[in-house]
Amino acid sequence: MSEARDFWSRRKAAVEAETEAEDLATEEQAIAAQHAALNEKSDAEILAEFDLPDPDHLQSGDDVSGFMAKAVPDRLRRRALRRLWRLNPVLANVDGLVDYGEDYTDASCVIENIQTAYQVGKGMLAHVEALAAAAEAEDAAPEVETETPEPEADAPPEIAEEPAPEPVVTAQAEDAEEDYLPPAPRRMKFEFEG
Incomplete structure (x- = not known):
């Protein structure tokens, strides 16, 4: 049953x-x-039909529940909600801690055929290797000697004065072995009562 x-x-x-x-x-x-x-119909006609205020001229404390009716088009509902969010300081001021607040899927920001030095699994390896090879090529290149102009016969030869050498200061080291005292051993002491 x-x-x-x-x-x-x-x-x-x-x-x-x-x-x-x-x-x-x-x-x-x-x-x-x-x-x-x-x-x-235009937005003004729709607002008059539903007896709603202009969503762009809403003030703080105005009732937006009329815009939430199913019969009201989405475009007017969104305009009213945007105005509400701008007026309310709690909703208008985002603290910046929103992790996914940016739209990273915007196709208009994508650069076509972008070339990067990053390689998946290798990182920037090829770029670093190219820089190292360029640095080695610069070091291995023979140095080009510049020709110095010969002095004219009529001009007296120039004698370059060498600067006087600086005196070398030496410090007298004291006997380090006598001054060095190893730290005293530290031992833990335990006392038991009873």
Whole structure:
């Protein structure tokens, strides 16, 4: 007898789900038809029809619940919410700690055919190797000697004066072995009572 109840209770639940789905589908069709009719009208006409204020001129404390109705087009709802977020200091001031606040999927910022020195699994290895090879090539290149102009015969030879050498200061080292005292050994002492 319990099997019969289970079957009929499941059947009753399925019928109720079908009626709810049909009601939802008819409601969605009605909203879609209403949105199609509203798409032909301007925003000012839609606001007058629903008796709503201009979303761009909302002030702090104004009621925006009228914009949340299903019949109101999304573009007007978004304008009202943007204005609300700008007016409310709690919503307007993001603290900067939002990890994923930036849109990194913006295709307009992508540079086509970008060339980088980064290699997956190797990092910047090729770039570093190229810099090292260039540095070795510079070191291995023979130095080019510059020709010095010969002095004219009429001019007296110039004698370069060498600077006087600086005196070397030496420090007298004291006997380090006598002054060095090793640190005293430290030992832990334990005392037990009883």
